[in-house]
Amino acid sequence: MAIECLVLGAGQEVGKSCVVVSINGKRIMFDCGMHMGYDDHRRYPDFSLISTSGDFDSALDCVIITHFHLDHVGALPYFTEVCGYNGPVYMTYPTKALAPLMLEDYRKVMVDRRGEEEQFTADHISACIKKVIAVDLKQTVQVDKDLQIRAYYAGHVLGAAMFYAKVGDSAMVYTGDYNMTPDRHLGAAQIDRLQLDLLITESTYATTIRDSKYAREREFLKVVHKCVAAGGKVLIPTFALGRAQELCILLDDYWERMNLKVPIYFSAGLTIQANMYYKMLIGWTSQKVKETYTTHNAFDFKNVCNFDRSLIDAPGPCVLFATPGMISGGFSLEVFKHWAPSEMNLVTLPGYCVAGTIGHKLMSGKPTKINLDKDTQIDVRCQIHQLSFSPHTDAKGIMDLVKFLSPKHVILVHGEKPKMVSLKERIQSELGIQCYVPANCDTVCIPSTVFVKAHASEMFFQSCLSPNFRFLNESSEDTSDSILERTNGKSRLQVTDERVAEGILVMEKSKKARVVHQEELLLMLGEKQHEVQVAYCCPVHVDNLDEARRDHISADDVLGLSNKCSWLQQLFTELTTDFPGRNIQNLGEHLQVESFHVSLCWKDDCPYRIIDSPRKKLAAVFFCCTWSVADGKLAWQIISTMEKCRLTVQNLNQNTD
């Protein structure tokens, strides 16, 4: 089986995130976003690629939404209510709570203000959200018998999650948008070390490395403070959710510390309502903010009050949060019209504005006049400050995550093509992980992991647990010697215990595969082991043996000689110097290396003695060697050492006395 990844959106671009992954026969849609830059059919992912018949219920096993931003959830009501998908949809609790606010806000802007034909109604949104199953972080959700999903904290916005999905032995993670560094109110992304076949990650900042946020925050506070101190008004056009709360915590805290009394306003409705949600969901914020719930909930802003339309032209300084963020219409535009002409005032802009919005115009160059439509023109004399904190991870964060998870394959989405390509090169060269940058409507196929299932016997497990020690004498010449080792002795013993699981896999017709120990196999077969050994009675030259023989003719004496001269011991010394890595054991009567067994042989008619030259016979003692065929290579090496080496009759004179 393979993993098939169909990119319906956010392929080599930012917007309408939507990836459909088939993994071991299960099909999951990750995110169902809309593209804010288009008004035509390109606004939504091309769902017809999932199922030409439009029977999405059988084509998909579930839909997973990572967070409440419209480029991740915007197309969901359309998909469930208009296209008719009825299967399960999963989101975290905050996403389920906040997504409808975003969708409704968007719908209103589209229909009421731009007068567009609506793609989905308010009823569609509520019907869609009713189908959503809310999940908690780390909760293991069994979608069906085979498909398991789990959410991990992603930072980015409240409730943002990375999703892990597992089918059989194959597993993957889809990150959605994430942030690897904590911000004012959210923690950093957090995930377990998982065994993954595939990681699909965002790559908004594929090549950017960002410095500390605190400098930028200070700068923001400084310009705001300067403006209000001079009696100016600050307009902060912002998304109702996320950025507003983050900046508000920042300002509220600063106001407390600096003891400022200048009012901070929230434009009516949405944002106040949003704060209510944030208060209940404080458990999803950073540790620091979370801990405030008992004494003073951090989202109970002390210095914040509701804004009233009549206050627009009221004298005196103030700070106002107003939606929408890019001054594309609505209340923020209304206020902008009033405040822009005065150089005392300040407008802050979010990091990213869609082309065509006033926000975008203000960012590109320094316009002094903006034409709203044919009849309206705004003089822009106010100061402009561009916010540059983005809740996305930077390139280092992406690399860190990929390295941490070490998946077998990586797919990059949600970024700009040239930067993604350069990140892809880095991932492949630095981490050695296969990486893909598919475009929209492309399919990437990668192999999936499968484990072969078998029963295993108790004896097999027991044998796996038995230690497999290897002793290595390392000489002190080793470069790594420390003072301690030097004082402790010349050589140190290295002990390794590399346990190797060895067994036999047995397949019988109509039975599950079984793994057994080899002895069990013989039992199953009703057979006895047939041992195949090699034997070799090896002559070893002994210096001045003839001389010794002359003096001591009887065999007993030779035996006595051998004991005193301890030829076996001598051989042992020879072998240990020649085979330093081997564990050679001297067991008194014989030496043992693995299955190689050597002992002195006194039989003149030893059947294993195949010696041609009688000359050799005279000057040698014989060692009978046996080994099992598996150790043949080692055994013949030892034999050749033995045949070359020379033993001596030691202290002969002393003995004869």
Added chain:
Amino acid sequence: MKFTCLNKGNGFHLPPCYVLHVSGFRILLDCPLDLSALTVFSPVPADFCPSLLDESSNCSFHESLNMESKSAKRHKIEKPLDAKDLIYAEPWYKTLKNLHIWDPSFIDIVLISSTMGMLGLPFLTRSKGFSAKIYATEATARIGQLMMEDLVSMHMEFRHFYGSEESDSPQWMKWEELELLPSFLREMAIGQDGSELGGWMPLYSSVDVKDCLQKVQKLKYAEAACHNGALVIKALSSGLDIGSCNWTVESPEGNISCLSSSIFVSACAMEFDYRALQGADLILYLDFSSEDVIEDVEHHDNYSSPTTNNLSTLSDEDNWKELNECLLRNDESIEESKKLAFICSCVVDSVKAGGSVLIPLSRLGIVLQLLEQIPISLESSAVKVPIYVISSVAAELLAFTNIIPEWLSKLRQEKLFSGEPLYSHIELMKGKKLYVFPAIHSPNLIANWQEPCIIFAPHWSLRLGPIVHLLRRWCGDRNSLLVLEDGLDADMALLPFKPIAMKVLHCSFLSGIRMTKAQPLLKILQPKIVMFPEVLKQQINVSKLNSHSFSVLYYNENETLDIQSFKDNVDLEISTNLANRFCWRKLVQNNMDVTRLEGQLLIDESKHWLVSGNKVSDTSQNRPLLYWGLLDMGKLLTILSKMGISGSIEQGLNDAESDSVGIIQIHGPNKALIEVRATRTVITAPDENLAALIFEAISTLLDGI
């Protein structure tokens, strides 16, 4: 696998306690504290009351009181219990005696299923050698911590009164003193055979609580915690109270579900997630809640008969649906809400009559509902009285309940999704209908004090905390009301406050699975084995249980049961890159295929994995290592000659003799010898090459792997 029930507990406040021994791990389930035993102690004597208001002063100094009561006790005449019979000393706390038999250092894992199952934990964690890993849900750990902190803070009052002298064995624990206790009290204190005396402990400190919490690994519902690779541990909501859970343990030996007291349809806590328990091999049925409930079984049986009787005739799917419906029928929750409504009406009646109402702070779920419903009842009857919650942790507890939507019932979660606060108490506090104070002597409480009023205060044992002083104040007022939960010996609990004129409302709430639902539940869960409490054998229809596919084992308190492993074979997952290297060998006569297998064995997620190890096996390893069968010498010669090796049989093999030896002499290219026995062949050759060739010839004739 071994299983021991240490204590079957007693109702909601004393959950049962178990030890499970599986796959080499010893798991302790819950570590409760028997707080109802506190009633053997006297509350802090009245003259010490720091209460704000005039108290009917009892002038006798506590020393003299002690003397007096002692002399009375010496008379040794059994008469009805009197408040003076109680132990006048700084209370100790009763832990489970059977737990003391276990060496804490032998415990590997502690699983906590509810806040009540956590209260004894600091005693365990502070003991020497304790090194187990503790698992609890996040919500349980948080609420449990608050409960323990509250206990410590309430206990301080005794410290102040009796002095903080630390003693290993206080006066009251001396045998002579215990002898003097009335038999009823003595039995409560030391048990029938005196064995329970060892269970008493002086209370832990707040430092102990903190240390204890640091050792707890906090989990979400259904979060899979992998313990040592061998076990996968999960907490699944049980519906009993916020954060309470049923544990499942996946082990190589099988999957075990620990089914604690659970509630199918609960108003506050997340519902009983019974579907997640499906497919377990073993279910430990740990719910004793129906033990003392003399249910009108007949009535219930009739009630559910349409479902149970027709089961066999229905198709599987319908059957399934019907079973689920039977479990999720909201009759229980309707009953529970009726009880709450009744309490509310009693509260309103008392307040109307000018009396005050005292409600012990015990089950969080119930308290939260009352806090919501009483104001509604008051409003609808146009009564305006303040509601006070007095506890050192009340403010935090109430704030906490408003930020944990993930732990609440579906109904409560709807509030989140519609943007309303989870509980109304924040609004009530803002609207000055509800006041929260840390202690009875808080200056703000004194300033705000207004009677009649409704007070929620700890502790339900009526021995500790603000409730003692309030009870003293109102026990003589027949318009006042005390709401007492069952599970506590009311006579005993109220002893120090007698004579009592105030009304006492006894109520009991559902705290587990009804027996009528136990059967359909087990049927749905389809385990292989169910461990069932012997004491409940009478209540469940045994014949019906046995007719299912699973077997039922009965257990008793303090009895270790051995459970046969339900898996004959342990599964092994072999990685594909190992599998790709398999060299299959067909064994024709046995009709099987075999291959050698080598790798590294790992244990993770309670499964065994065989992956390619760090050692790359060399090619020579592809040769078989194990041979069996008989060697045919004639055939061997033929094969050898094909290879250009000439030889002759010097000595034939005699099949009749088991130790006979056959010998083949090899003449060319070099001299060599082959010695053949029934189970052994020895090759002797002058060089490696010839030996290898001969061996090759032999290996074609033997079966091998």
